[in-house]
Amino acid sequence: MTWDDERVARAALTAVVEPGDTAMAGRLKDLTAQDLWYHLLADTDERWHERATKTDVDQMIARAEKATLRFLIPTDEEWPLRLHDLSWIERSGLGGAPIGLWVRGPARLQEASERSVAIVGCRAATSYGQDVAMEMAHHLARGHRDGTGRHVIVSGGAFGIDVAAHRGALSANETTIGVLACGLDVLYPKGNVPVLERIAQTGALVSEISPGRHPTRPGFLARNRLIAALTTGTVIVEAGWRSGAINTVSWAHELGRVVMAVPGPVTSSRSTGTNKLIRDGEAILVRDAEDVRGIVGELAPEPERPDGHSLPTDVLDATELAVHEALPAHGSSGLDELSASAGVPVAQCSAALTVLEQLGLAACCLDGTWSVSIAGDGRRG
Amino acid sequence: MTWDDERVARAALTAVVEPGDTAMAGRLKDLTAQDLWYHLLADTDERWHERATKTDVDQMIARAEKATLRFLIPTDEEWPLRLHDLSWIERSGLGGAPIGLWVRGPARLQEASERSVAIVGCRAATSYGQDVAMEMAHHLARGHRDGTGRHVIVSGGAFGIDVAAHRGALSANETTIGVLACGLDVLYPKGNVPVLERIAQTGALVSEISPGRHPTRPGFLARNRLIAALTTGTVIVEAGWRSGAINTVSWAHELGRVVMAVPGPVTSSRSTGTNKLIRDGEAILVRDAEDVRGIVGELAPEPERPDGHSLPTDVLDATELAVHEALPAHGSSGLDELSASAGVPVAQCSAALTVLEQLGLAACCLDGTWSVSIAGDGRRG
Numbered sequence: 015m016t017w018d019d020e021r022v023a024r025a026a027l028t029a030v031v032e033p034g035d036t037a038m039a040g041r042l043k044d045l046t047a048q049d050l051w052y053h054l055l056a057d058t059d060e061r062w063h064e065r066a067t068k069t070d071v072d073q074m075i076a077r078a079e080k081a082t083l084r085f086l087i088p089t090d091e092e093w094p095l096r097l098h099d100l101s102w103i104e105r106s107g108l109g110g111a112p113i114g115l116w117v118r119g120p121a122r123l124q125e126a127s128e129r130s131v132a133i134v135g136c137r138a139a140t141s142y143g144q145d146v147a148m149e150m151a152h153h154l155a156r157g158h159r160d161g162t163g164r165h166v167i168v169s170g171g172a173f174g175i176d177v178a179a180h181r182g183a184l185s186a187n188e189t190t191i192g193v194l195a196c197g198l199d200v201l202y203p204k205g206n207v208p209v210l211e212r213i214a215q216t217g218a219l220v221s222e223i224s225p226g227r228h229p230t231r232p233g234f235l236a237r238n239r240l241i242a243a244l245t246t247g248t249v250i251v252e253a254g255w256r257s258g259a260i261n262t263v264s265w266a267h268e269l270g271r272v273v274m275a276v277p278g279p280v281t282s283s284r285s286t287g288t289n290k291l292i293r294d295g296e297a298i299l300v301r302d303a304e305d306v307r308g309i310v311g312e313l314a315p316e317p318e319r320p321d322g323h324s325l326p327t328d329v330l331d332a333t334e335l336a337v338h339e340a341l342p343a344h345g346s347s348g349l350d351e352l353s354a355s356a357g358v359p360v361a362q363c364s365a366a367l368t369v370l371e372q373l374g375l376a377a378c379c380l381d382g383t384w385s386v387s388i389a390g391d392g393r394r395g
Numbered sequence: 396m397t398w399d400d401e402r403v404a405r406a407a408l409t410a411v412v413e414p415g416d417t418a419m420a421g422r423l424k425d426l427t428a429q430d431l432w433y434h435l436l437a438d439t440d441e442r443w444h445e446r447a448t449k450t451d452v453d454q455m456i457a458r459a460e461k462a463t464l465r466f467l468i469p470t471d472e473e474w475p476l477r478l479h480d481l482s483w484i485e486r487s488g489l490g491g492a493p494i495g496l497w498v499r500g501p502a503r504l505q506e507a508s509e510r511s512v513a514i515v516g517c518r519a520a521t522s523y524g525q526d527v528a529m530e531m532a533h534h535l536a537r538g539h540r541d542g543t544g545r546h547v548i549v550s551g552g553a554f555g556i557d558v559a560a561h562r563g564a565l566s567a568n569e570t571t572i573g574v575l576a577c578g579l580d581v582l583y584p585k586g587n588v589p590v591l592e593r594i595a596q597t598g599a600l601v602s603e604i605s606p607g608r609h610p611t612r613p614g615f616l617a618r619n620r621l622i623a624a625l626t627t628g629t630v631i632v633e634a635g636w637r638s639g640a641i642n643t644v645s646w647a648h649e650l651g652r653v654v655m656a657v658p659g660p661v662t663s664s665r666s667t668g669t670n671k672l673i674r675d676g677e678a679i680l681v682r683d684a685e686d687v688r689g690i691v692g693e694l695a696p697e698p699e700r701p702d703g704h705s706l707p708t709d710v711l712d713a714t715e716l717a718v719h720e721a722l723p724a725h726g727s728s729g730l731d732e733l734s735a736s737a738g739v740p741v742a743q744c745s746a747a748l749t750v751l752e753q754l755g756l757a758a759c760c761l762d763g764t765w766s767v768s769i770a771g772d773g774r775r776g
Binding site: 142145146276277278279280281285289290292293298299300301302305 | 523526527657658659660661662666670671673674679680681682683686
């Protein structure tokens with residue numbers, strides 16, 4: 015990524031323009047970002063003139079680099095093609111494609127977006143909703159044992175359903191993307207910072223506003239359009255009828271994305287939105303990851319990892335994975351030791367080691383002890 | 396109802412033929428019941444010959460009369476026209492219109508059937524399912540305050556959802572119909588006998604098998620076709636995928652009746668059937684009585700009561716009803732006394748009495764105390 019003039023100008027714009035400003039998005043269809051930025055600086059009648067003149071672009075970029083953010087613009091290869099669908103969409107004065115995207119984390123957005131599903135819902139979720147969100151996200155992220163059917167879980171990083179969905183994907187050691195309404199160095203909400211940091215390590219945090227900026231209410235609504243646009247479909251797990259998650263549904267409908275909802279007790283206020291969406295034919299009822307896959311498809315081809323490789327451990331079952339994890343990083347261990355360490359009975363441990371050996375994930379040493387395969391340690395760091 | 400030859404012969408047939416025997420139903424399209432009964436008695440090759448010869452028809456009719464049962468046949472005015480839809484329907488060897496219907500209770504079946512909704516579900520229901528069934532049945536039975544939108548609740552008298560639905564209708568003092576798979580003098584299940592007896596007092600119990608006969612497994616399945624056929628639509632409140640309630644759905648579909656289902660937690664085994672029906676587009680999601688009305692229609696005109704009159708108390712709100720209930724059956728009460736007895740503040744009690752007086756449901760005596768109107772006590776016994 016090079017900070018050429020266009021990129022710098024677009025970054026500057028994300029520091030002053032409110033997200034989802036359709037007027038600005040519209041002008042960028044005819045003007046270069048440099049020209050637009052020049053107008054904002056030069057013309058006192060411009061809506062964002064005041065903010066523009068007060069913005070120290072160099073300092074902002076330095077701040078972003080310090081926070082290890084990158085800044086994507088539509089001409090980048092990593093720019094998610096799905097976002098182009100936003101170009102002509104406007105709802106209640108919000109819309110348009112983002113001017114640019116601040117990103118933190120190893121996930122490549124275009125690839126991740128192609129096979130992604132949004133899982134969203136209300137903040138004040140019940141344990142039912144959180145359990146379903148986590149389980150669904152885990153299985154959607156993890157995919158089938160043959161490595162197919164994996165999806166990137168996209169959500170908004172909020173309390174309740176959002177963070178449960180992120181956690182589910184993280185528990186499967188898979189990519190999840192948090193689309194935030196704040197600058198990526200001032201994470202919000204504070205209570206979710208530990209999870210958001212984990213997302214940034216293995217997946218990505220994404221925002222269309224510049225580092226240092228705090229979320230606003232319209233900003234959350236604008237953020238919802240990104241969640242809908244980035245994904246193949248949106249699942250609402252639990253939401254009252256006035257929940258922000260329902261706003262995401264409107265965007266998904268407008269964008270022609272499939273909308274799915276998890277039913278819940280008709281006696282639960284947190285399921286009024288989801289049940290109504292299903293009843294009104296605005297969402298398809300989904301019960302689990304399998305239902306979601308049946309609707310958004312199995313999404314071939316198999317995605318690339320952030321590091322460009324798929325993991326051989328993806329095909330292991332829980333027992334095999336436990337034994338694999340028990341293998342020492344250096345040196346070797348005997349069968350009894352591995353059995354104890356993995357918490358797996360000796361017979362099953364032995365069977366698992368045979369599978370691991372066939373996969374090149376374990377090697378039997380001359381003294382009968384086991385080590386990680388010399389062919390390459392498939393385990394993640 | 397006169398016990399002419401045709402009626403006696405049909406009654407005899409219900410004592411020997413298994414319910415839903417399509418062969419017998421088919422032959423009754425061409426033969427009179429007397430002729431068919433004669434064949435069963437005379438021809439040793441007839442499937443039901445043995446049973447027929449052992450049947451004491453006079454004794455069976457005496458038994459029915461002792462239990463205050465009536466026996467309807469298709470030429471009766473009270474015969475539900477909807478049952479004709481069964482004539483050409485067969486599923487897994489069961490089907491056809493019933494040969495006759497044993498009935499106990501004041502409800503007139505044809506009228507009740509025209510504005511009826513079935514509410515069914517599994518026996519091992521959760522408290523969620525039972526609450527929803529009872530609430531839905533109550534409000535569907537009770538209708539709107541202007542007296543419209545009332546529906547007769549039909550169910551199978553079983554434990555769980557069925558009995559909750561019956562109870563809901565009874566709690567609204569409205570007609571409910573129990574369609575049973577047993578003879579109406581040997582009620583099943585025993586634990587529901589108190590409720591079934593109450594149904595017989597104000598609504599009706601219905602069965603296509605003769606008094607004294609006990610339920611069989613095919614009998615339950617055949618019974619389900621009657622529930623589906625008698626009603627404008629069927630609501631499944633809670634059911635696993637292998638529940639008998641799902642069998643009722645198949646009949647409803649085959650009969651072109653609307654099928655509705657209440658969603659539930661995707662984590663509840665008792666909602667797997669209902670959620671799947673909704674997901675597969677085989678049932679419409681309903682949350683409450685209002686949703687059901689929106690689907691089966693408001694069903695004008697207003698039905699007649701078993702006694703042929705609608706109740707003037709139907710238009711009262713909860714406060715007015717409470718005050719009306721507090722009026723003594725004999726003599727009169729003062730305002731303070733009524734206020735205390737009804738649990739309604741004096742001012743509201745006074746206002747309610749004015750309404751009741753205008754409706755002719757209360758009368759102010761010369762000494763300022765209040766009595767039930769001399770024009771007629773609208774309260775039920």
